[in-house]
Amino acid sequence: xxxxxxxxxxxxxxxxxxxxxxxxxxxxxxxxxxxxxxxxxxxxxxxxxxxxxxxxxxxxxxxxxxxxxxxxxxxxxxxxxxxxxxxxxxxxxxxxxxxxxxxxxxxxxxxxxxxxxxxxxxxxxxxxxxxxxxxxxxxxxxxxxxxxxxxxxxxxxxxxxxxxxxxxxxxxxxxxxxxxxxxxxxxxxxxxxxxxxxxxxxxxxxxxxxxxxxxxxxxxxxxxxxxxxxxxxxxxxxxxxxxxxxxxxxxxxxxxxxxxxxxxxxxxxxxxxxxxxxxxxxxxxxxxxxxxxxxxx
Amino acid sequence: xxxxxxxxxxxxxxxxxxxxxxxxxxxxxxxxxxxxxxxxxxxxxxxxxxxxxxxxxxxxxxxxxxxxxxxxxxxxxxxxxxxxxxxxxxxxxxxxxxxxxxxxxxxxxxxxxxxxxxxxxxxxxxxxxxxxxxxxxxxxxxxxxxxxxxxxxxxxxxxxxxxxxxxxxxxxxxxxxxxxxxxxxxxxxxxxxxxxxxxxxxxxxxxxxxxxxxxxxxxxxxxxxxxxxxxxxxxxxxxxxxxxxxxxxxxxxxxxxxxxxxxxxxxxxxxxxxxxxxxxxxxxxxxxxxxxxxxxx
Numbered sequence: 001x002x003x004x005x006x007x008x009x010x011x012x013x014x015x016x017x018x019x020x021x022x023x024x025x026x027x028x029x030x031x032x033x034x035x036x037x038x039x040x041x042x043x044x045x046x047x048x049x050x051x052x053x054x055x056x057x058x059x060x061x062x063x064x065x066x067x068x069x070x071x072x073x074x075x076x077x078x079x080x081x082x083x084x085x086x087x088x089x090x091x092x093x094x095x096x097x098x099x100x101x102x103x104x105x106x107x108x109x110x111x112x113x114x115x116x117x118x119x120x121x122x123x124x125x126x127x128x129x130x131x132x133x134x135x136x137x138x139x140x141x142x143x144x145x146x147x148x149x150x151x152x153x154x155x156x157x158x159x160x161x162x163x164x165x166x167x168x169x170x171x172x173x174x175x176x177x178x179x180x181x182x183x184x185x186x187x188x189x190x191x192x193x194x195x196x197x198x199x200x201x202x203x204x205x206x207x208x209x210x211x212x213x214x215x216x217x218x219x220x221x222x223x224x225x226x227x228x229x230x231x232x233x234x235x236x237x238x239x240x241x242x243x244x245x246x247x248x249x250x251x252x253x254x255x256x257x258x259x260x261x262x263x264x265x266x267x268x269x270x271x272x273x274x275x276x277x278x279x280x281x282x283x284x285x286x287x288x289x290x291x292x293x294x295x296x297x
Numbered sequence: 298x299x300x301x302x303x304x305x306x307x308x309x310x311x312x313x314x315x316x317x318x319x320x321x322x323x324x325x326x327x328x329x330x331x332x333x334x335x336x337x338x339x340x341x342x343x344x345x346x347x348x349x350x351x352x353x354x355x356x357x358x359x360x361x362x363x364x365x366x367x368x369x370x371x372x373x374x375x376x377x378x379x380x381x382x383x384x385x386x387x388x389x390x391x392x393x394x395x396x397x398x399x400x401x402x403x404x405x406x407x408x409x410x411x412x413x414x415x416x417x418x419x420x421x422x423x424x425x426x427x428x429x430x431x432x433x434x435x436x437x438x439x440x441x442x443x444x445x446x447x448x449x450x451x452x453x454x455x456x457x458x459x460x461x462x463x464x465x466x467x468x469x470x471x472x473x474x475x476x477x478x479x480x481x482x483x484x485x486x487x488x489x490x491x492x493x494x495x496x497x498x499x500x501x502x503x504x505x506x507x508x509x510x511x512x513x514x515x516x517x518x519x520x521x522x523x524x525x526x527x528x529x530x531x532x533x534x535x536x537x538x539x540x541x542x543x544x545x546x547x548x549x550x551x552x553x554x555x556x557x558x559x560x561x562x563x564x565x566x567x568x569x570x571x572x573x574x575x576x577x578x579x580x581x582x583x584x585x586x587x588x589x590x591x592x593x594x
Contacts, residue, residue, distance in 0.1 A: 129507045138456040223493040251374045
């Protein structure tokens with residue numbers, strides 16, 4: 001008994017330290033980003049910053065095309081990955097027989113571990129030419145190609161997390177629904193999915209997070225032309241994302257130059273975007289939990 | 298309070314693994330520090346990287362005591378590393394900019410320049426493209442966005458997809474100053490906004506190989522047989538010339554440049570010996586083998 005309490009003390013402390021360190025690290029990262037990036041707001045006039053041309057070696061620092069590029073690729077990837085990912089999760093958790101499930105789940109998890117540079121390579125050699133010929137575009141290196149590959153990256157995350165959430169819904173829920181005469185589809189759509197909503201939303205957010213933060217793949221297949229997307233047609237044109245810009249240019253800049261600060265400013269924007277997405281998701285999850293608890297009690 | 302099962306065996310295992318890992322790492326770094334051979338860090342231009350690798354390999358036979366590690370990343374990357382004092386030799390496909398020289402001197406480093414080879418930049422298109430000659434004016438108009446269809450330069454009715462290296466590439470800067478702006482310092486012409494900026498020479502080759510709409514540029518050493526090289530005429534001349542070592546040395550081909558290595562201060566010891574060898578006949582033969590142009594002494 002003495003020994004257990006000692007190890008318990010150690011473990012609780014360790015968990016506490018790791019928990020707080022996560023907050024601390026995020027805080028430090030943000031302070032670092034602010035320190036390196038905020039000078040850009042003074043050095044670069046706002047009219048330049050919010051222009052539509054990004055060409056740093058001649059002092060054009062318009063970040064709008066980069067933000068637009070990241071958004072269009074991420075939204076495109078989400079539009080493909082969310083329905084597909086959720087449908088796969090529902091199939092694995094609710095529909096597939098036991099043996100199929102035991103094969104599918106590990107396969108999806110292996111897919112999640114694929115290095116993104118590998119997918120980028122497949123994209124540039126196989127997917128880009130196919131996209132060009134199939135849609136008759138001038139070039140296959142487009143936002144759409146990036147979105148397709150990013151969805152391939154985020155689908156495994158979505159499937160894996162959402163399937164866990166669906167699996168955690170007590171069997172009694174389904175039994176009750178079926179006993180009330182609901183069809184299988186009604187049970188899934190009206191009972192199981194709403195009950196697992198917070199987990200499913202987390203899955204979607206993690207998937208989107210992987211998509212917006214992904215660098216190597218988009219750098220290889222989106223063509224990296226900093227053009228401000230102005231409509232749906234931009235999906236079929238080359239685009240340049242914030243992450244690819246940072247990755248491509250950070251190695252070259254002189255420490256402390258305007259360009260260096262501008263790249264950190266892009267980093268701040270990226271940080272803020274993911275913060276907003278996460279806060280929005282968290283607020284929805286918490287609201288949902290309260291309602292679910294009300295129903296349960 | 299929940300009672301934890303004794304965790305000793307697991308903890309012991311973790312401890313053992315940890316110990317093994319740390320001791321292994323310790324030994325590894327010791328090995329590197331105590332190595333008797335001198336090492337030269339060489340970084341920079343992607344145009345030069347293959348040449349630098351070939352030299353480093355050959356030099357192993359000449360002087361086995363010296364280890365040379367070669368990395369690419371772009372001319373700007375190499376010069377930035379030289380300024381930060383992390384490399385012995387920086388490779389660059391453009392000469393150092395005045396502001397780079399200033400920031401180097403700010404760090405107490407005086408970059409010394411060596412011309413180590415010459416290079417022709419080839420304009421390349423897909424094999425299926427019937428266009429086989431362009432004037433500098435036409436190339437400039439294509440890249441600045443004034444010409445958008447191949448029919449305007451005697452080709453098929455296809456849109457032109459412009460490919461370029463990223464802005465940290467020395468080739469990009471050279472092309473901007475000497476082709477797009479035709480060497481005119483007052484000219485502020487920029488690349489057309491929808492120019493695809495690809496992160497590597499290989500990216501350009503892959504896209505041109507499969508896309509008949511594309512036009513790109515690259516060092517002659519990187520042009521493979523399955524790409525079509527365009528003959529180029531100087532402004533005001535009607536003589537179209539294909540790039541070759543001979544054409545460069547006779548100053549006939551208009552898009553050619555010097556390739557450089559920079560050292561931090563006057564080179565001494567191993568670095569000096571290496572550079573002397575590079576400027577000698579054996580190393581310059583390798584220049585020819587790799588499709589670059591040797592310097593004439």
